[in-house]
Amino acid sequence: MTGTDVPVIELVDASRAHVGPPVVHALKSVSLSIARAEQVAIVGPSGSGKSTLLNLLGTLERPTDGRVVIDGRDVAALSDRQLSAIRAQHIGFVFQQFFLLDSLSALDNVVTALLYRDIEPRQRREVAAAALDRVGLRTRLHHRPGELSGGEQQRVAIARAIVGHPAAVLADEPTGNLDTDTGHAIAELLTGLHSDGASVVIVTHDLDLAARMPRQISLRDGTVHSDTGARV
Amino acid sequence: MRRLRDAARLAALGVRSRPGRAALSALGVTVGVAAIVAVVGISDSSRADLIAQLDRLGTNLLTVTPGRSPSDEPVHLPDTAPAMIRRITPVQRASSIAQLDASVRRNAHVSVADTGAISVVAAQPDLLSAVGGSIDRGRFLDSSIDGFPTVVLGSDAATQLGIAVTDGRAQLVLDGQFFVVVGVLRPLALAPELDRSAFIGFPEAATLSDGPVPPTTVYVRTDPDNVPAVQAVLASTANPAHPTQVSVARPSDALAARAAADSTLTALFVGLGAVSLVVGGMGIANVMVIAVLERRGEIGLRRALGARRGDIATQFVAESLVLAVAGGAAGLCVGTLVTAAWSRYRHWPTSLSLVALAGGMIAAAVMGTLAGFYPALRAARLAPAEALRSPT
Numbered sequence: 001m002t003g004t005d006v007p008v009i010e011l012v013d014a015s016r017a018h019v020g021p022p023v024v025h026a027l028k029s030v031s032l033s034i035a036r037a038e039q040v041a042i043v044g045p046s047g048s049g050k051s052t053l054l055n056l057l058g059t060l061e062r063p064t065d066g067r068v069v070i071d072g073r074d075v076a077a078l079s080d081r082q083l084s085a086i087r088a089q090h091i092g093f094v095f096q097q098f099f100l101l102d103s104l105s106a107l108d109n110v111v112t113a114l115l116y117r118d119i120e121p122r123q124r125r126e127v128a129a130a131a132l133d134r135v136g137l138r139t140r141l142h143h144r145p146g147e148l149s150g151g152e153q154q155r156v157a158i159a160r161a162i163v164g165h166p167a168a169v170l171a172d173e174p175t176g177n178l179d180t181d182t183g184h185a186i187a188e189l190l191t192g193l194h195s196d197g198a199s200v201v202i203v204t205h206d207l208d209l210a211a212r213m214p215r216q217i218s219l220r221d222g223t224v225h226s227d228t229g230a231r232v
Numbered sequence: 233m234r235r236l237r238d239a240a241r242l243a244a245l246g247v248r249s250r251p252g253r254a255a256l257s258a259l260g261v262t263v264g265v266a267a268i269v270a271v272v273g274i275s276d277s278s279r280a281d282l283i284a285q286l287d288r289l290g291t292n293l294l295t296v297t298p299g300r301s302p303s304d305e306p307v308h309l310p311d312t313a314p315a316m317i318r319r320i321t322p323v324q325r326a327s328s329i330a331q332l333d334a335s336v337r338r339n340a341h342v343s344v345a346d347t348g349a350i351s352v353v354a355a356q357p358d359l360l361s362a363v364g365g366s367i368d369r370g371r372f373l374d375s376s377i378d379g380f381p382t383v384v385l386g387s388d389a390a391t392q393l394g395i396a397v398t399d400g401r402a403q404l405v406l407d408g409q410f411f412v413v414v415g416v417l418r419p420l421a422l423a424p425e426l427d428r429s430a431f432i433g434f435p436e437a438a439t440l441s442d443g444p445v446p447p448t449t450v451y452v453r454t455d456p457d458n459v460p461a462v463q464a465v466l467a468s469t470a471n472p473a474h475p476t477q478v479s480v481a482r483p484s485d486a487l488a489a490r491a492a493a494d495s496t497l498t499a500l501f502v503g504l505g506a507v508s509l510v511v512g513g514m515g516i517a518n519v520m521v522i523a524v525l526e527r528r529g530e531i532g533l534r535r536a537l538g539a540r541r542g543d544i545a546t547q548f549v550a551e552s553l554v555l556a557v558a559g560g561a562a563g564l565c566v567g568t569l570v571t572a573a574w575s576r577y578r579h580w581p582t583s584l585s586l587v588a589l590a591g592g593m594i595a596a597a598v599m600g601t602l603a604g605f606y607p608a609l610r611a612a613r614l615a616p617a618e619a620l621r622s623p624t
Contacts, residue, residue: 055617058536060535060536060616060617060620061615061616061617080540080541081540081542084535084538084539084540084541084543085538085540086538087535087536087537087538088537088538089538093536093537095533095620097529099529099530099532099533099620101530101533102249103245103248103249104245112534112537113537113538115238115242115537115539115543116534116537116538116539116540116543117538120234121234121237121238160537
């Protein structure tokens with residue numbers, strides 16, 4: 001831990017079991033903390049618990065044991081309403097399948113992320129346009145997902161993730177559906193986000209992408225196998 | 233306020249992005265609301281027509297007929313009754329008729345027993361103005377043809393006898409004597425009993441019956457403001473010796489009663505419309521449940537973006553509400569059109585109460601909200617991580 005810096009997200013002995021039968025221990029007693037503006041890659045074979053770890057970091061799931069602390073608050077003690085507020089204000093997600101709404105323009109897809117935040121409807125479009133500009137899609141504001149390439153769609157998704165200036169951007173296989181060149185461009189965009197002050201956590205199979213990140217956490221069978229940034 | 237507007241916009245978006253399915257799922261509500269509006273509208277229009285008829289015909293017509301003697305034997309009105317009645321000051325007109333014991337036939341080859349339930353009636357020239365009737369073809373009896381064997385037919389009688397012309401070529405046989413048809417009446421709303429009659433003048437009636445005929449009904453028009461007062465003295469004026477053997481009636485009461493009555497059939501059809509509305513609501517609920525299954529990815533995404541359970545529930549309830557209200561609005565239009573078309577066909581004034589329109593709309597909205605609850609609950613209960621695992 002850097003000491004002076006309060007971690008953005010901290011896991012303390014966090015476990016996650018999926019109720020069975022059979023009971024699956026997706027994550028076993030994992031402790032780690034993500035510092036402000038830190039760039040972290042999470043790697044590991046399929047079924048090693050990468051996605052579950054990302055869900056815990058993003059409060060999409062609660063730990064069955066241990067603690068997850070975000071913004072100084074223990075997730076276990078928070079209501080659905082409070083957790084939703086944390087996701088709206090502190091966390092941005094990027095998914096492998098983009099999860100864009102087909103009937104909405106790029107701009108409106110980004111605006112969707114602002115619907116659940118306290119922001120005036122009039123400002124939403126301005127802020128969203130700025131986020132799309134940040135990912136290089138200034139000329140594509142009014143295109144629908146169907147009219148955009150895969151890389152462009154993922155850029156829209158990234159704009160949607162960063163539009164609320166979250167403390168952490170969590171990406172689950174962001175280049176998994178893209179060809180190599182496009183994947184590189186997306187990786188570049190994601191790794192550049194820390195200059196905006198956001199922590200970036202990327203779950204990936206792509207070792208090239210992982211190698212670009214200063215810190216790599218390798219999972220195996222639900223536990224941390226290695227962590228290049230671990231400080232005791 | 234902002235949340236409300238966002239919810240409305242999201243709901244409209246959800247409906248717009250699958251227009252075909254939205255239209256189909258709203259169809260049930262459309263049919264239900266259309267049925268309710270049309271049934272209420274048609275019943276309203278029919279009532280409006282009755283009331284208009286009443287206004288046109290007036291409620292100041294009274295009839296005087298012989299009652300019964302204490303020993304339940306038939307009695308007659310005195311011959312002087314019409315003249316006496318005319319002396320009551322507010323009485324504007326009093327016209328008497330006499331039912332005759334005579335048969336009317338198309339020609340001499342038809343059996344005398346085969347009367348077709350058409351009665352022969354002696355009438356005075358001012359009968360039509362008293363009962364508010366009018367001529368369809370030809371003319372009515374008047375003094376210029378008194379003494380000639382002429383007959384005028386009520387509308388049903390003319391149809392039954394197959395009389396189409398009144399130019400003097402059509403003749404009927406009344407008690408073995410030829411009479412020329414000179415006129416046919418329109419239906420008489422206040423005296424429908426006369427529609428199956430053949431009218432001849434009192435002088436001809438006297439000839440047929442070998443003597444003067446006593447009046448059997450006196451139609452009395454009074455000053456509209458004094459109807460009850462006249463009604464009260466009619467019996468004793470018509471038959472001063474035996475006022476209890478006179479019966480006095482107000483034919484417009486029957487029309488007024490019909491106008492006031494809520495027909496059971498109307499209630500039944502409104503009930504059917506309500507059933508159809510409920511079925512329509514269930515259709516929407518079904519479609520919404522499927523939509524929730526299909527849109528798990530979207531639900532997961534919105535939860536990841538910070539939507540609360542309540543936001544998700546609101547979105548789906550609002551979508552269901554929009555579907556039902558759109559369906560209901562279409563139903564209002566269809567129901568109104570059906571009412572207008574039917575009234576036009578029946579020559580009624582089109583009348584549709586605001587209560588029916590508002591009621592149909594509110595019923596649709598309530599139905600939509602109820603239909604949305606269960607799907608919305610399912611959507612809100614989805615665990616975010618699980619919802620995101622499903623493909624978009």
